[in-house]
Amino acid sequence: VRHGELERIGRFIRARRVKLDTIYLSGMAAIHEAVLSGNLECVKLLVHYGADIHQRDEEGWTPLHMACSDGFPHIARYLL
Template sequence: MCGIGHQYSDLRYTVTIPKKWLGNLPRFVAKEINPDSAQVEIASLTALALSSPSATPDHGILKMRYYPTRRTSRSLRSTRTVRFPNDVLFLDHIRQGDLEQVGRFIRARKVTLDTIYLTGMGALHEAVLSGNLECVKLLIKYGADIEQRDENGWTPLHMACSDAYPHIARYLLSLGAEKEVVNSDGEKPCELIDSDCEELVQLFSTKEGD
């Protein structure tokens, strides 16, 4: 996609780009800051620079100067900072399986484990949906309720059955999770099991036979 050359003596880089991108480039003019903390000045933009051997009817030539950036304290102060609520960060750590951060948030009391978040679920529900058994164990260790219901009356066991996580379902059952509990639609966890998930089917068949 990109071809770097030095055929223009007054320019540091020449980059070949798809012609369809040309309309999106003017907003980057005038030394915009790149993520790598460098500045790029678009010196000129030619839709079809046919004098270049790399130009084609479908490509244009973007000629740029590159300047290393010296960050000053003033520029650092002017940098905008985006802060996310603790709840958002906490749920993201759960979904990413970052057990260290999950534990830190709980120990620092930045979150409470009985909260029903904007997703309509609690932290333990989110951990079950991620399929991360170790995260489930960690939350329960810190006091998460294995019978907590989400906004639709689903328990973590409902989630484990519906999303086919037999290893999590087995663990929740070993802790005494109620298998006869129904959600807001009157469904038991076992009624949400996909018949193709033989391990879950067998797990609940065994439990029913006990």
Template sequence: MKFYESPTTQSMGIKTYAQSCGVQVACRTAAPLKPVRSVHFPNDIVFQDYVKHGELERIGRFIRARRVELDTIYTSGMAAIHEAVLSGNLECVKLLIRYGADVHQRDEEGWTPLHMACSDGFPHIARYLLSLGADPELENDCGEKPADLIEPDNKELLELFGLGAND
């Protein structure tokens, strides 16, 4: 049903005009607001997300509050140190190690952080891990050493491991 608005209703407003004609006008009130539902994620999931995004301040707070264990293997199959290496964030890797993350921590397939740094082409992280004593001879579950995972075109990593173009 279409309502025609006369000059009278336009100047007075429909509600005021209806009331002046003796029509009962009920005000429509907004429905009561439903309570806001919040979602709470487990600490490990939140922490893993902070590591992936390199949120150093929050990572530090979580660790200091003992809300996480650094050797926890997440559903991704990796620990926080592996996630940090895969993000390519050296500062995050340094922070985790400063708080006790193990440079030899293995993921569910036996990969160390050094395996991941080599596989994903992060020479700056590999150099740092090696400076802390990361063992380049450790093999993953497939029998691969970190140097076995270096792409042939990553000259910086090849040089770091003493591998020439002809090796």
């Protein structure tokens, strides 16, 4: 997700090889990783496939918290 390979991400989701609500070893779900990469198109793709924009990571942060904290206002606006 952090590399923003949208076509590959879409294939994995469609093949049901990933669950969008899974918290990975990083302590975050796919949508958190996408936000931290600053890739709005990746965030949109994950939301399109059902990623929860209100999901919290292991620290209790939502994707919106991360977008605001890490300086991605374009993603924050989308999540609002």
